[in-house]
Amino acid sequence: MAAANGTHAREERQKPDIDWKNLGFSYIPTYSHVEYKWRKGQGWDDGRLVKEPYMNIHIAATGLHYGQSSFEGLKAYRMKDGKVRLFRPDKNAERMQISADAVCMVAPPPSIFLEACRRVISDNIDFVPPYGTGGSLYVRPLLFGSGPQIGLHEADEYTFLVLVIPVGEYYKGGVSGSVKALIRNKLDRAAPHGTGHAKLGGNYPAALGPVNEAVKIGYNLLLFLDPATHTHVDEFSSSNFIALTSLDAEGRRTYVTPQSESILNSVTNRTLREIAEKRLGWKVEVRKVPFEEVKKGTYSEVGACGTAAVISPVGTIGYEHEDGRIEEIKIGDGSVEGWKALFKEFSALQVGEVEDWEKWGYHWPAEGI
Incomplete structure (x- = not known):
């Protein structure tokens, strides 16, 4: 029997029977999600835990008609001390505010x-993979206009919900191998001065068709150049672009990532930069990245970074010319030693295997769940 606050009694629950070491990255039902509503003149309610993975939505909701929708993705880990903590959730909260502002939504504080x-993590604690399995609890906050509006206006009601899914290690055993990326001719991810900097639902579906077409000819993902001049690197279809130079005379690398108004401010990218500089002693550059640098072999390693895989090494970039011919650019000699070193540090920090992890302030709540 459901409790009054929307939870269902723990003693009635059947504990999940999950092969923790063989988890993938797909939807798995859990006990509940949490849902809050904002209404004009009332503000945010106290929220409730909901057992059913379905909801009634008004047929005129602005999230359906006008794309008022934003989401985030972050992870919670069962750490070395046995406690469960989220990794840098404050940065995701800040980014959701930026995304909401971009499309006139009211974001949760x-x-x-x-x-x-x-x-939602506390209520679904049984679904957090054990420490040492390489798994985590993927946390997906979602904000959308749920109030009805037929004219092009903001909604008078917004729904904020958070769902969780246990997921496995994207790359078993860490970073290895590489994928192929393709730059399509006359295809942009975002408009100049548009909403490319925001994590909006509407920013993603336009790439689905082109990505599927790219996969058919042997490419795993798309890489986009700047929409104004098509001369500088922006980002991949769902990840930031990152690159490394070879070791210099002092045994250091330089970590390079684009500076652009059209790309998403990745929490993973930000963290990798900080680890590269503070733990590995590498140089870090956030600047405009001419595609010509990639073509002439400036970088020994290129990668796509994001929440799911952290780092996906890219070994080949195909450039489609106007006549349809694809020119392939090989990255370095195929080595991913730089990415392996960075991924190792990142992963150890996520699960509390680094001695000074508490000093970084990346994990919340400090006392654990």
Whole structure:
């Protein structure tokens, strides 16, 4: 029997029977999700835990008609001390505010964002993979206009929910091998001065068709150049672009990533930069990256970074010319030693295997769940 606050009694629950070491990255039903509503003149309610993975949505909801929708992706880990903590959720809360502002939505304040994450993780604690399995609990906050509006106006009601899914290690055993990326001729991810900097649902479906077409001819993902001049690197279809130079005379590399108004401010990228500089002693450059640098072999390693895989090494970039011919550019000699070193540090920090992990302030709540 459901409790009054929307939870269902723990003693009635059947514990999940999951092969933790063989988890993939796909939807798995859990006990509940958490849902909050904002209504004009009332503000945010106190939220509730909901057992059913379905909801009633008004047929005129702005999230359906006008794309008022934003989402985030982050992970919670059962760490070395046995406690469960989220990795840098404050940065995701900040980014959701930026995304909401871009399309005139009311974002939950950070206090509600964090509270919602804690509530849903606590209620689904049985689904957090054990320490040492390489798995984590993927946390997906979603904000959308749920109030009806037929004219092009903001909604008078917004729904904020958080769902969780246990997921496995994207690359078994860490980073290895590489994928192929393709730059399509006359295809842009975002418009100049548009919403490419925001994590909006509407930014993603336009690439689905082109990605499927690219896969058919042997490429795994798309790489986009800047929409204004098509001369500088922006980002991949769902990940930031990152690159490394070879070791210099002092045994250091340079970590390079594009500076652009059209790309998403990745929490993973930000973390990798900080680890590269503070733990590995590498140089870090956030600047405009001419595609010509990639073509002439400036970088020994190129990668796509994001929440799911952290780092996906890219070994080949195909450039489609106007006549349809694809020119393939090989990256370095195929080595991913730089990415392996960075991934190792990142992964150890995520699960509390680094001695000074508490000093970084990346994990919340500090006391654990």
